[in-house]
Amino acid sequence: MHTVTSPDIHRAGFACFVGRPNVGKSTLMNALVGSKVAITSSKPQTTRRVIRGIVHRPDAQLVIVDTPGLHRPRTLLGERLDSLVLSTLTEVDAIGFCVPANEPIGKGDRFIADKLAAVKKTPVIAVVTKCDLASKEQIAEQLLAVSQVGEFADIVPVSAQAGEQLDVLAGVLIGHMPESPPLYEDGRLTDEPEQILVGELIREAALEGVRDELPHSIAVVVDEMMPRDGRDDLLDIYAHLFVERPSQKAIVIGHKGERLREVGTKARKQIEGLLGTRVFLDLRISVAKDWQRDPKQLRRLGFYD
């Protein structure tokens, strides 16, 4: 077990979590950081961007990079995600490999474990997630099963939902961070530009209730965010929702525009909660044909090489 005890040493560095979709990576990061900065949902593969949360301690600062699910590429978007994930893995000081306690280890987990084995210079900590959903025996069996799929610096069972063992996990990760002064100013929870978080909140609101019909076909671009002239209590936000086909546009807009209005209201409330200010949200919808497969569109929507 790695713990930081000396008050004289300050550690700071980066960690990320990988695992197949839906294993609880975003939820875990949120629980560690203590604030909602990544988007969670009951459907897989909703985390598209690398979002950081920061755990501040007197003796350490742990910057968490939340990666999208590592999966076999099917579209250009998938390929880009994978290269993003792999480059993230070599840039961090520790990797948390997440496997849920309540599901047998499968092909997807082994696929990722094999990829991690190739990232030699970064220590990998296996994290058995969702322990609140498993019995003691199941957890014990899973710890053993995990130890057999790779070489891990540590194996830590946690429950993000029940808040169990989160301190232990943070301590283990911090033990792998280099000695360094703090990398970010104290109290700052996320390094993510507000604009991207705002975009994610809009996308989450737009996906609500229609995930089965268009799970991966919505992208959001926040064109502008600025305080209203002469008012310091009101922020104007102009954003675009992009879908791939006119039929999807109709779904998002809904009967007489009702759904889009609801999406706007819901997103606005979330953004107001995040930013702590009143918000006017101007939300438009456009069709960007087959944006998932078009490199130019992808760049425009913020997915870079």
Ligand SMILES: Nc1nc2c(ncn2[C@@H]2O[C@H](COP(=O)(O)OP(=O)(O)OP(=O)(O)O)[C@@H](O)[C@H]2O)c(=O)[nH]1
């Ligand atoms: N009971 C329980 N459920 C959890 C826990 N952690 C996550 N979940 C649930 O598992 C589902 C997936 O969680 P996410 O955090 O979105 O998973 P993810 O690995 O980030 O998923 P992707 O973004 O698809 O890669 C959600 O419905 C969560 O509420 C946990 O500790 N206990």
